[in-house]
Amino acid sequence: MVRVSRPPGAARCRLLLPVLVLLLCGHIAAVAGHKSGSALTVVNTDGGVGGDEEEEGTVGDEEEEETVGADEDLDVFQPTEQWQTLKPGQALPAGSHVRLNLQTGQREVKLGEEQLKYRTPEHREKEEEEESRPSFSPDELKRAMKRMKEDLDPDLNPDLNPADPDPNPDHQDSAASRFRPLEELKQDMAELDLLVETDVQIMGRLLQQLNGSAATTEQRLSLLLELEYLVHQVDNAQTLCSMGGLDLILGGLNSSDFRLQESSAFVLGSALSSNPVVQVKAVESGALQTLLTTLVTAQPLHVKKKVLFALAALLRQFPYAQQHFVSHGGLQVLAELFQQDGGGILRTRIVTMLYDLITEKELMFQAGLDPVTDPAHEERRRQYSRVSLQGELGEKGWCSLVPQLLQSSEHDHREKALRALIAMAPACSDQYRLQPWLLDSLLALRLQYQDLVHSEMILGEENSYFSEIVELIDTLHVKLR
Structure with missing residues (x-):
């Protein structure tokens, strides 16, 4: 329903009568066709709204479908809580309120009641931020991207030299002006009672x-x-x-x-x-x-x-120090420390260090480095050849000391002992055979770790840590035959 305030004067009434007839016909047609057309609130020539109450129309779904169905890009109007003028050709979202200002002859739009119902303070802050942010049209963005490509392309920009990181002396001066010398910074920090120190x-x-x-x-x-x-x-x-x-x-x-x-x-x-x-x-x-x-x-x-x-x-990785270590009784010092340690912590560290020294020398003689590409390779081989670590291990009783670590209950200690025993086998295999308990210990450990591997396989675990220990036991058992 449209309510119109009566303006003073007969001339003004004659002006409003045709408009009211047209609006009333449109409203009747919309009701008869069961369509949610856009009801309008008529604003009088004095800038006021007809009557004390306003009837705002809502943009219906049919109008939205017709607008969205256009092939060309749409200029969608974003309404707010305040009345704003709608430009020709702009599309409206569904639920917006529309009125006709008779003084200017333009349509004005604001948010509908349903939209205001779900509007939160976050929406208002976002709109204010977007309104304050500068906007660019698609054509302006395309032109800016084109200028950037031309500036970076040496073929299109002959002044740009690829070998020169920054050919513009003015830019260099401006960049240098942004940084201050280190001495000047130190002086400023000294005035602030701060101290800058290098390592x-x-x-x-x-x-x-x-x-x-x-x-x-x-x-x-x-x-x-x-x-x-x-x-x-x-x-x-x-x-x-x-x-x-x-x-x-x-x-x-x-x-x-x-x-x-x-x-x-x-x-x-x-x-x-x-x-x-x-x-x-x-x-x-x-x-x-x-x-x-x-x-x-x-x-x-x-x-x-x-x-x-x-x-x-x-x-x-220092064969010169290793040679002096062996010649100065280092293996004997470690043997005494090994026997004194009852907890196994130092024993594991000592056995690991010996294993590293043995494998380090073996890898040096297995590596096929070209002396031309590595001039120091021959000298290192010569220095490693002077380190008689394997023979000293056999003479200092390590062939019987390292197997004692297998009696530990820690899996890591046993693994380190097995690896060291395999590395020492070339010099200690005969002494291994003189220790019958060693073979019995290996068989007992193999059964124990096979059960652990079987338990892991039931749980779906493959290539486990325990299977590696079983492989080490098998390798050592072969060397004892």
Whole structure:
């Protein structure tokens, strides 16, 4: 139903009469055809709305279907809570309210009641953000992309030289102006009571404090912890040696405090790991003798674990140190430590280290490197040939010591022992046969691990860890025949 406020004057009534007749006919036709057409609220010439109440129409489904069915791209109008002018050719979403402003002759649109019902504050914030965001038409975006391609294409842009990363001197000046020199930054931070230090400066400061007599034991432990973090980097570990820090670390191994011995061994092992330069410096400084002496003396378990870590890092991939280790009674020192360890922790570490040394030498002689591409290969082979590790293991009683690790209840300990026994078989096979209990132990272990493998197969697990142990047992059993 359309309500019209009566404007003053006869002339104004004559103007509104034809419009009202047309609107009334349209409304009747819509009701007769059971269609949800667009009812309009008529606005008078004074800008007010006819009557105290308004009737807003709702854009029906039929109008939406006709608009969406067009082949061309649609300019969809997005209504809000306020009345807005609808431009010609714009499509409306279903449920929008429409009215006709008689003063301007334009249609005005806002959200319908159903749309307002489900409208949340998040929707309002999103609309405000989208309205404030600059919009670009598809043609403007296409032109911008085309200009970007032309600027980056050397064929289309002759001023662009591919060999020059930035041929524009003005751009270089602007880029350089965004960064400040390091000295200027240091000066600014110094004014703010901040200190910027490189790793070299930090290590120099730590070594100076570590060498000072005023530092307490707790402070020394903290300093060694910071050094251990830094020397993981190859360059820092080498710089530590050039600063004389290696002598301070070795001096910590001779300390009467077990905590300082442990921390010093930890720093030394981290610096030696995969660092040939530090390995050479350590051997020249007497690190091998210091480590062996520390293992011989009465030390707690946690100290010996860190010392073994440092010893293994010193010997790995260093045949010169391995030769001195064997000639200076290193295998005998490890044998005594092996017999003293009842828990099996040190035994496993020792056996693992021996296994690594044996396989390392075997891989060196199996590798078919070309001396032309690796000039140092022949020299390394010559140095490894001087290390008589297999023969010394047999003479120092290791052929009977390593099998004792099979009696451990830990699967990892047994695995390490089996691998070491297989690697030592060329020098110890005869002594293995003189130990009848060894064969019985292997048979008992094989039955045990076969049951474990069978249990895993029932659960659907294949290629398990226990099947690898069974293969190791079979390999060793073949070597004992």
